[in-house]
Amino acid sequence: MFQDFSVQSRPELGPPRLSALRGAIKAAGLDGFIVPRADAHQGEYVAPCDARLGWLTGFTGSAGFCIALPEIAGVFVDGRYRVQVRAEVDPGAFTPVNWPETKPADWLRTQAQPGARIGFDPWLHTKSEIAKIREGLDGSGIALVESANLIDRVWEDRPAPPAAPARIHPPEFAGESAEEKRARLAEDLRKQGAAAAVLTLPDSICWLLNIRGSDLPRNPILQAFAVLFEDASVKLFAAEAKFDATLRAHLGSEVSILPPEGFGAALEAIEGPVLVDPDSAPLAVSLRLADHDTKVLEARDPCILPKARKNPAEIAGMEAAHLRDASAMVEFLSWLDAEAPKGRLSEIDVVTALEGFRRETNALLDISFDTICGAGPDGAIVHYRVNEATNRPVKPGELLLVDSGGQYVDGTTDITRTVAVGDVPDEARRPFTRVLQGMIAISRARFPRGLAGRDLDALARAPLWAEGWDYDHGTGHGVGAALCVHEGPARISRISEIALEPGMILSNEPGYYREGAFGIRIENLILTQAAETKGDGRDQLAFATLTWVPIDRRLIDPDLLGPDERDWLDAYHAEVLRRVAPLVGEGAKRWLETACAPI
Known part of the structure; x- marks a missing residue:
């Protein structure tokens, strides 16, 4: 279940946590930091360990972000949450900002000092998202800087990642075997000249492999990363304890289950062009591939439309x-x-x-x-x-x-x-x-x-x-x-x-x-x-x-x-x-x- 960030807890949520973040921002040589609602999988719901925006601000909505500067911290929310945000955040510490009417780049131009360096965790933002902000800041002298996650540095009692077991999605409800799906999508990769596709959306991975999980409340998904190769094999990066013998047999020998911490190294080992969705994959994926001169083909997650x-x-x-x-x-x-x-x-x-x-x-x-x-x-x-x-x-x-x-x-x-x-x-x-x-x-x-x-x-x-x-x-x-x-x-x-x-x-x-x-x-x-x-x-x-x-x-x-x-x-x-x-x-x-x- 989610932690309770109700208005009852507001006095605890505001200045002490924001002050700790500002201390970390200063220690990192930065002038601000972006705290998104999203996790590395860009899902609507996040596990308690990834509820950074809620931990910092008290805002519990499913979309939004905070930009913390030395003198102001804006909480950006859309029209669904403009009443809610005023009830949940400490008005003495956080300033609600109407988004997307007010874009983050425009807000930074008015609130940040010239030459400011604004940090962000590239695992929590897509390439497209960061590119739009950088485009809006062009000529301002304000820079977005890749950074370690500063919330994680000051969140002392951060919960552990979810560890719930995965399960098979029955074939009578899937309507197509995982082998057939993998073969169909692999053929599409070959037509696009891609050696592999990086999958970062848990529901895409679950759909492709005909599995479900319970890592998050309300969403029957397994939190994982995966790489689908042109030969229809898959490397699946998830906690191995989530897979029992029956599930491993369902996945078959063409699906390798590997520790999540091996995902970055696996990206570096891919030979040939790699398909990456700039609208859903973390920017860190593209940066890791670029560091090893791997050609990136930017295209939509190959599971998205077949799943829809x-x-x-x-x-x-x-x-x-x-x-x-x-x-x-x-x-x-x-x-x-x-x-x-x-x-x-x-x-x-x-x-x-x-x-x-x-x-x-x-x-x-x-x-x-x-x-x-x-x-x-x-x-x-x-x-x-x-x-x-x-x-x-x-x-x-x-x-x-x-x-x-x-x-x-x-x-x-x-x-x-x-x-x-x-x-x-x-x-x-x-x-x-x-x-x-x-x-x-x-x-x-x-x-x-x-x-x-x-x-x-x-x-x-x-x-x-x-x-x-x-x-x-x-x-x-x-x-x-x-x-x-x-x-x-x-x-x-x-x-x-x-x-x-x-x-x-x-x-x-x-x-x-x-x-x-x-x-x-x-x-x-x-x-x-x-x-x-x-x-x-x-x-x-x-x-x-x-x-x-x-x-x-x-x-x-x-x-x-x-x-x-x-x-x-x-x-x-x-x-x-x-x-x-x-x-x-x-x-x-x-x-x-x-x-x-x-x-």
């Missing part, structure tokens, strides 16, 4: 997982609708109950991320995580936003529902309906093959824009099949240039957040697939829905919906009832029949 294009077995597993998860969600919502209006529940009570309903399926491996449960104003904190210090009563007359998911052996789920607790706040109906219209627009979209998420993002926002509203996060992210709930490279976002392809699974989650009052988000997962031929026969794609859970009809203003939107909603609820009613108890079934009635 789910095969039929993976799709079937995801469909089964979502139906199972829907039954748990319906049991939960039925319970919540009866208990919440009594005014006796807290946010933690809701989180605990929801996980309990998922565990009653007898199939839950873990939740897929820490449940977001925001009552009233807490719902306006986009990635709010309740703890004992922030736990709030669930009050009648307010909205409750619950964003949650499950990890199952056959699939990964992610769903958000915003519900009324008792009487519906009148001021919430219009924004709720506008959010719903955006979600329906994405669900119904047909679009030419080759379009990217950025080409669709506006469909979800248009109903909100008409009111002068918007939300400060993407509309959707990729989702792994029994892997990470946030998976690249495809997403529905203003900045996504990755073409959507059949088999890609995405979230569809527009929202609206009124600080100090409530938050609204509605989220289903959707599968990209070929669209039925119509019109002049153009090649088009469309989305199929994977999530089957009612949307709170009490919060909808029917007068705002158009005929097509009404038809979609009624058809969706009819399908929810058909699919889920046979899977739940009699009480939940009666609730479901009411919840799925036509609008």
